Amino acid sequence: MKLTVKEKLSQFLKQFVHDDRVLILINADPDAIASALAVKRLLWRKVQAVTISNINTIDRPDNIAMVELLGIKLIHKDELDDTHFTKKVLVDSQPGHNEFFTQFDFDVVIDHHPDTNCQAVFQDIRPRYGATATILTAYIRAAKIKPSTKLATALILAIKTDTSNFELQTIIEDVRAFQYLFRHSNRHLIRKIEQSELKPEYLKYYKKALDIKRVRKGRVYVSLGPVVNPDICVLIADFFLRVNAIKWSIVCGFHQRKMIVIFRNDGIKKNAGKVAKQGFNNFGSAGGRKSMARAEIPLSELKPRVDYKDDKKLMRWIISRVETKPKTAKVKQKTISN
Ligand SMILES: [Mn+2]
Numbered sequence: 001m002k003l004t005v006k007e008k009l010s011q012f013l014k015q016f017v018h019d020d021r022v023l024i025l026i027n028a029d030p031d032a033i034a035s036a037l038a039v040k041r042l043l044w045r046k047v048q049a050v051t052i053s054n055i056n057t058i059d060r061p062d063n064i065a066m067v068e069l070l071g072i073k074l075i076h077k078d079e080l081d082d083t084h085f086t087k088k089v090l091v092d093s094q095p096g097h098n099e100f101f102t103q104f105d106f107d108v109v110i111d112h113h114p115d116t117n118c119q120a121v122f123q124d125i126r127p128r129y130g131a132t133a134t135i136l137t138a139y140i141r142a143a144k145i146k147p148s149t150k151l152a153t154a155l156i157l158a159i160k161t162d163t164s165n166f167e168l169q170t171i172i173e174d175v176r177a178f179q180y181l182f183r184h185s186n187r188h189l190i191r192k193i194e195q196s197e198l199k200p201e202y203l204k205y206y207k208k209a210l211d212i213k214r215v216r217k218g219r220v221y222v223s224l225g226p227v228v229n230p231d232i233c234v235l236i237a238d239f240f241l242r243v244n245a246i247k248w249s250i251v252c253g254f255h256q257r258k259m260i261v262i263f264r265n266d267g268i269k270k271n272a273g274k275v276a277k278q279g280f281n282n283f284g285s286a287g288g289r290k291s292m293a294r295a296e297i298p299l300s301e302l303k304p305r306v307d308y309k310d311d312k313k314l315m316r317w318i319i320s321r322v323e324t325k326p327k328t329a330k331v332k333q334k335t336i337s338n
Pocket of ligand 1: 031032112130132162
């Protein structure tokens with residue numbers, strides 16, 4: 001029998017008693033953080049204390065901005081005193097998703113990933129939902145709680161992030177939750193957090209990219225050398241696609257004894273995944289979708305093939321790997337033009 005949100009909410013609340021000290025564990029991303037805040041709000045004045053603990057390090061600049069600008073209190077798992085908690089909650093994940101989670105018996109699991117047959121006493125797992133935040137927005141509404149600006153803003157960010165602004169898996173409940181939350185949120189904060197893509201130390205790579213880029217037939221090629229984080233290659237590849245004449249961007253950098261190559265294109269009659277595979281799968285791992293792909297090649301594989309420390313030689317090698325088409329493709333093109 002399918003329960004209404006109200007019934008589900010009352011079951012959820014029944015899991016807790018007034019003396020409980022609750023631990024909410026998350027693998028922190030916007031959806032997990034917002035969902036944890038919502039659980040904390042639902043339990044306000046119903047339990048002794050609620051602690052939100054992240055098992056991962058929060059490293060992405062937009063996630064750092066979210067935590068800082070919304071004043072969210074998180075305690076990293078390594079700073080926790082485990083024995084101190086009477087109830088354990090997991091949101092936006094299931095116990096099987098991470099080795100660290102398997103040591104706990106969770107009382108509550110609320111998630112939107114495919115059901116992994118978890119054993120929690122109370123569980124609400126809805127794989128059709130775009131975000132866990134949507135499930136919790138329904139709980140908040142059913143509980144007749146008016147969300148604070150901080151909570152509404154966090155929940156909106158979660159829905160926007162997980163659905164990629166409603167371009168990915170989205171159901172009408174996600175849209176309705178967004179619509180409801182919007183009037184309680186702060187759009188300036190949303191925008192500032194979403195815009196915080198860069199760390200100050202990333203700026204120097206943009207300068208280098210602009211200085212050394214090579215543009216050929218609507219394609220831009222950039223070789224950044226060593227990078228502190230492979231995300232920088234992604235940011236720069238996305239950046240060049242904003243130029244109207246650029247149809248492809250191919251950006252490589254070195255990180256942890258590997259060369260990372262990021263492919264982006266406008267998605268119109270192109271296949272980045274195929275290009276990445278054809279060019280680089282023999283030396284490492286490569287693949288992706290039509291408009292975005294990635295290759296990772298160990299330096300040990302690269303060394304015998306190209307003098308990778310020489311930026312120009314490396315760029316030429318990459319161009320040759322990207323632009324050499326298999327012969328069959330050429331024949332096909334000829335037929336069409338005739
Ligand atoms: Mn999620």
